[in-house]
Amino acid sequence: MQTIVCMKWGIRYGASFVNRLFRSIKRQTKRPTRFICYTDDVTDIDQNINCQPLPKINLPDQITNTPWRKISIWQYPLSGLDGDVLFLDLDLVITGNLDRFFDYKPGMYCVIENWTQKGLNIGNTSCFRFPAGKYKSIYAKFQQNPEKIWKETHIEQIYISREIKEQVFWPENWCTSFKHNLLPVWPLRLWKPAELPRETSIVAFTGKPDPDDVILGKWPVPKKHFYKKIYKNLCVPDWVKSNWL
Numbered sequence: 001m002q003t004i005v006c007m008k009w010g011i012r013y014g015a016s017f018v019n020r021l022f023r024s025i026k027r028q029t030k031r032p033t034r035f036i037c038y039t040d041d042v043t044d045i046d047q048n049i050n051c052q053p054l055p056k057i058n059l060p061d062q063i064t065n066t067p068w069r070k071i072s073i074w075q076y077p078l079s080g081l082d083g084d085v086l087f088l089d090l091d092l093v094i095t096g097n098l099d100r101f102f103d104y105k106p107g108m109y110c111v112i113e114n115w116t117q118k119g120l121n122i123g124n125t126s127c128f129r130f131p132a133g134k135y136k137s138i139y140a141k142f143q144q145n146p147e148k149i150w151k152e153t154h155i156e157q158i159y160i161s162r163e164i165k166e167q168v169f170w171p172e173n174w175c176t177s178f179k180h181n182l183l184p185v186w187p188l189r190l191w192k193p194a195e196l197p198r199e200t201s202i203v204a205f206t207g208k209p210d211p212d213d214v215i216l217g218k219w220p221v222p223k224k225h226f227y228k229k230i231y232k233n234l235c236v237p238d239w240v241k242s243n244w245l
Contacts, residue, residue, distance in 0.1 A: 001032050001033070001034050002029065002031055002032065002033040002034065002086070002099070002102050003033070003034045003035075003036065003081060003082075003083065003084075003085045003086065004025055004033060004034070004035050004036075004085075004086045004087075004088060004098070005035075005036045005037070005038065005073065005081070005085055005086070005087050005088075006018065006021055006035075006036075006037050006038070006087070006088050006089070006090055007037070007038045007039065007054065007069065007070060007073070007090075008037060008038070008039040008040075008041070008090060009039065009040050009041075009054055009065065009069060010040075010065045012065075013090045013091065014044070015041075015042075015043060015044035015045045016044075017090040017091065018037050018039070018045050018046070018049065018090065019044075019045065019046045019049070020244060020245065021035075021088060021090060021092070021094070022035055022037075022046055022048070022049050023245060024093075024094035024243065024245075025094065025098065027094075028094050028095075028096060028097055028098045028201070029097070029098050029099055030097070030099055031099050031102075033098075034050065035049060035050060036050045036051075036052055036079065036081075037049050037050070037051050037052070038051075038052050038053070038054050038055060038072075038073070039051055039052075039053075039054060040053070040054050052079050054069070054072070055072035055073060055075060055078055056072065056075075057069060057071060057072035057075075057139070057143070058143055058146055059146060060146055060147045060150060062150075063150055066156075067125065067155070067156050067157070068146075068150060068156045070087070070125060070156055071138065071139055071142050071156055071159075071160075072139065073087060073130075074130070074135060074136060074138040074139040075136060075139040075140075076132060076133040076136040076139075077133070078132070081132040082132050082133070083131070083132060084102055084106060084107065084129050084130070084131055084132075085129065085130055085131075085132050086098070086101050086102065086127070086128075086129045087125070087127070087128050087129070087130070088126075088127055088202075089125075089126040089127070089204065091126075091204070091205045091206070091210055091211065092126060092127065092202050092203065092204055092205070093178075093202075093203045093205070093211050093239075093240060093243050093244055094201065094202060094243060095196060095200055095201060095202070095203060095239060095243050096199075096200060096201030096202075097201055098201060100174075100201070101127075101129060101170075101174075101201070102129070104168075104170070104171075105168045107131050107134075108131070108166065108167075108168045109128065109129070109130050109131070109134075109135065109164050109166070109167050109168065110128060110129045110167075110168045110169070110170055111123030111124065111125060111127070111128040111129075111157075111160075111161075111167055111168075111169060111170070112124040112125075112126060112127055112128070112169065112170055112175045112204070113169040113170075113172070114157065115177045115180040115181060116180060121161060121167070122157065122158055122161045123157050123160065123161050123167055123169070124157060124204070124206075125156065125157040125160065126175070126202075126204040126206065127170070127175050127202050127204070135163070135164060137163070138159075138160060138163055138164075141163070142159070171199070173197045173198075173199035173200055174199060174200065174201050174202065175200070175201070175202040175203075175204065176197060176200050176202070176203050176204070177203070177204050177206060178194060178203050178204065178205050178206075178209075178214070179205075179206065179207070180206075182194035182195060182196065182197075182203065183234060186231040186233075187231075189233060189234050189235065190233060190235070191235060192235060193234070193235040193236060193237040193238070194234070194235075194237045194240075195237070196237070196239045203240075208220050209234070211240055211244045212244075214234065214236060214237070214240050215236060215240055215241055215244060216236075217234065217235070217236050219232040219233060219234055
């Protein structure tokens with residue numbers, strides 16, 4: 001039994017993101033797969049999804065609703081998790097098979113090499129696989145002095161990469177970034193949509209735009225940065241529409 005988990009807290013991502021992820025996992029796995037969503041609000045989440053309370057973690061107020069909350073998934077034991085567990089963010093478009101993420105380097109911590117920090121040995125935790133219990137010190141150490149670690153490393157994925165020296169990166173084309181890898185440079189993006197590499201199974205939508213925005217052909221820009229509308233534009237790729245169901 002393969003295990004895939006996600007987390008939903010706050011209001012940034014609604015139940016529809018969890019439900020879409022669930023449907024995508026069912027489409028893109030051939031083996032028996034258990035899906036767990038850790039959340040503080042089960043409203044409108046598909047009743048077939050195994051929802052569990054958010055794991056407990058002591059966080060400074062300033063980072064309560066940030067990705068630092070994902071550190072809580074490293075505690076052990078946690079709701080019966082065992083073996084290799086695949087973690088997926090909610091703002092991913094699943095475009096290919098996920099079973100291979102369990103076959104690659106079993107027993108190791110596997111993660112995306114962060115697209116904006118190539119060569120610095122820093123992972124991007126939009127998609128990572130961890131052996132339950134092996135690195136429980138990640139959570140325990142953080143809980144001893146969360147504010148100190150936060151201020152030293154600033155981002156949770158930097159903290160994890162610092163702690164796990166033997167981390168392994170996924171093959172480069174398995175996980176791509178919509179903005180950093182696929183979106184054509186301006187002005188090409190005015191008429192050319194982002195192309196999906198054949199080997200890609202996961203496309204991450206970090207920051208904005210979200211997949212919902214892309215399907216509408218929008219790239220939201222804060223009012224104070226209105227001038228960015230000049231170059232923050234895009235065409236709607238068919239592969240986003242067909243996989244974001």
